[in-house]
């Protein structure tokens with residue numbers, strides 16, 4: 001079934017490994033997806049009325065393809081990854097179901113650096129802009145856990161009135177702080193229920209000992225040295 005979706009994808013090289021393919025992911029990388037698929041989307045309630053689900057663990061070809069599309073000028077496979085996200089999570093189609101589809105807006109700096117807004121591409125053609133980023137939160141990758149959790153609060157504002165049910169798409173959920181802040185802005189503007197859907201769920205730094213953390217994901221192999229002691 002995954003294969004059937006992957007076949008719809010158009011780029012000429014695999015977004016994860018670079019192998020020639022007419023798909024977004026090559027057959028070998030696509031074959032790893034069922035292993036990475038999260039049970040029940042690893043659903044978690046972030047706040048009242050705000051539920052989060054993710055399609056895959058942030059590892060292997062999923063992590064590699066997300067890093068790839070975030071590389072400046074390499075976002076071509078992002079719409080294909082978005083189709084994978086919506087397929088894996090069986091997300092409500094924007095035209096049939098009364099869910100408005102939107103995305104977590106990127107910071108202006110990232111948008112400029114990448115030449116594209118990746119979450120918008122993942123959200124698909126039916127999405128519409130409901131949020132704007134009113135300030136650039138500090139880069140989450142350079143902060144400790146406390147900084148990441150507090151950083152995005154107040155970073156978003158809704159554009160006009162928001163429908164009652166909103167599907168909010170992003171690429172990766174780690175602490176959930178960014179999604180919670182974005183969903184909070186939607187709720188303040190009229191949304192009763194917000195479903196946050198991400199392509200991947202990464203293990204939250206500092207949450208390694210949390211219940212349920214053990215059978216979650218691990219960082220992509222490229223994120224850490226294979227041999228922590230070094231080779232000499």
Ligand SMILES: [Zn+2]
Nearest residue numbers: 014017026029
């Ligand atoms: Zn591949």
